[in-house]
Each structure stands twice: as structure tokens, then as C-alpha cells.
Amino acid sequence: MHSIEQVPDYVVWPIRQQVMYPDYDIERVKLQDDANGIHLALFDNNTLLSVVSLFKTANNLQFRKLATVNEFQGKGYGSKLIQYIIEFAQSEGCEKVWCNSRVSAASFYKKFGFKETSGRFTKHEIEFVIMELTL
Numbered sequence: 001m002h003s004i005e006q007v008p009d010y011v012v013w014p015i016r017q018q019v020m021y022p023d024y025d026i027e028r029v030k031l032q033d034d035a036n037g038i039h040l041a042l043f044d045n046n047t048l049l050s051v052v053s054l055f056k057t058a059n060n061l062q063f064r065k066l067a068t069v070n071e072f073q074g075k076g077y078g079s080k081l082i083q084y085i086i087e088f089a090q091s092e093g094c095e096k097v098w099c100n101s102r103v104s105a106a107s108f109y110k111k112f113g114f115k116e117t118s119g120r121f122t123k124h125e126i127e128f129v130i131m132e133l134t135l
Helices: 011-018 077-091 103-110
Strands: 002-007 037-043 048-059 060-068 096-102 113-124 125-135
Touching: 002 060, 002 077, 011 037, 011 048, 011 060, 037 077, 037 125, 060 113, 077 096, 096 103, 103 113, 103 125
Parallel strands: 060 096
Antiparallel strands: 002 037, 037 048, 048 060, 096 125, 113 125
């Protein structure tokens, strides 16, 4: 049985580290705004599979650090979180959902109606594009 639950920030850090930054220590995966975020975790029978962090400003919702445990990738868990994020944003009266996507992951977000913007940047030798979904 799958469930998506709001969790404290320290619950998402180990998954972020393992999936996105395996060569970093845990301190480097923490975000400056984590204390202000809404952190979601997707569980399957009490096993933590996927995490994401949400940050709301005015009428926009940014999600960051969507990560699924490596051996569970490609099974739809990230998609379940994206659907949840979109529904959450709508319930909060947001006009836009956005993220800084790795260019290599842009096609994943396009499946949900996200569009690439002209915003691009490189960080830690990884190329990113800003993706937006207008609600």
C-alpha cells in the first residue's frame, strides 16, 4: 500500500544524498530553506521509496530534490509524487508549479505538462533547465 506523507526535513536528507549526491556528506545535501519547506515522502508498506521538498511563494510552488531510491526508479513512484504536487498546488490556489530540472530529466516533467523555459544554468557540472506548469 502506497502512502504520501509530510515528514520532517531530516527524513528526506539520506535519500537526497544516496540518489543525487552520493559523494557528498549529509551536510552538503541540506538546503538553506529546508526549515521553511514542506517535505513529502512516498512509502510502500513503511519502506521509504521517494522524497521531494516543496517551497511556496505567493502563488507559485517550487519543488526541489525529487529523488527515488535507485532500485525503485522507473516504477512510477516519482510520477505519483508529481501528481500529488500538482493537486496540492491546485488546492493551495497556486498559479504555477516549477522546478530546476536536470536537462537529462526534462522529458520526464514534460509528461505532466511542464514546459521548458529559457532559464538554464550549470551547477556542479550539471546542466539545468527551469520547467514550469501553469495551473
